Amino acid sequence: MELVNRRGGRGTVAHTDDSAAAGFDRVGRGDLGYSPKQVEKFMAAARAYLEDSSAPAVTSHQVRMVSFDAVRGGFDASEVDAALDRLEDAFARREREELIERSGEEAWLREIGQLAGVLRGRLARHDGERFRRPSSQKAPSYQVQDVDALCVRLLDYLENGSPMSADEVRTAVFRTVTGQEGYEETQVDAFLDRVVELMAAID
Structure with a gap:
């Protein structure tokens, strides 16, 4: 099923x-x-x-x-x-x-800061280098430009407080390509889950 x-x-x-x-x-x-x-x-x-x-x-x-x-x-x-x-x-x-x-507000801020730091590290990578490519040439993958565009917005949200909601990340849609033309879907999805986790905790 x-x-x-x-x-x-x-x-x-x-x-x-x-x-x-x-x-x-x-x-x-x-x-x-x-x-x-x-x-x-x-x-x-x-x-x-x-x-x-x-x-x-x-x-x-x-x-x-x-x-x-x-x-x-x-x-x-x-x-x-x-x-x-x-x-x-x-x-x-x-x-x-x-x-x-x-544990106090400082503990919460520390936890949020650690997660934000991990996410920021990947978001700050150069376009085309943020996620791995599928090992299979036939596997579906997310178009690099679509994912990178969302990552640029997320970095602006984390570093400059630009308006953005968790729902925008939840409902993000990427065009599909094949194999190493795009980013591996599972890695992108797992990363965006952590982004939503952070945004939900902050908002």
């Missing part, structure tokens, strides 16, 4: 009056959507932890990396992804508040 992965991941969910609580629209019977059973199970666990910190923990990283099987007539992926984005932001804020309460 095809596995549908969300990049990104990718608002607020301090309350639970959105589609995560009420259910999601389904796609047509012949179309692919996210497995309702898997989505409902994950959302229930996330809501439980939001409402009661003694419940089994769910982290912003788990929300960002969760994936669901694709099934006929499943939940609309765009609706589920939007709810997951809001959940991720809510958990990131909660984790920031808990870290500050537990």
Whole structure:
């Protein structure tokens, strides 16, 4: 069965009056959507932890990396992804508040500074040199110019505070090329996940 992965991941969910609580629209019977059973199970666990910190923990990283099987007539992926984005932001804020309460604001700033430094190091590389190229000549890859353009904006965000949101990174779309014409998709996606992690923690 095809596995549908969300990049990104990718608002607020301090309350639970959105589609995560009420259910999601389904796609047509012949179309692919996210497995309702898997989505409902994950959302229930996330809501439980939001409402009661003694419940089994769910982290912003788990929300960002969760994936669901694709099934006929499943939940609309765009609706589920939007709810997951809001959940991720809510958990990131909660984790920031808990870290500050537990260890002080300096500890949070130190953690954010370390992550920002790691990300900045790659963003500051020259165009065409920020990520590796696929080893397979037939593998799909992201067009270098598209990825580099986003990286330039991200560097401006980190160094100069230029306006940019985590959602812009979550929803970034790159043209696809083949093999070493582009950057390896998995490395770019993993890096952008860390960028979203940082932005969600700061905003």
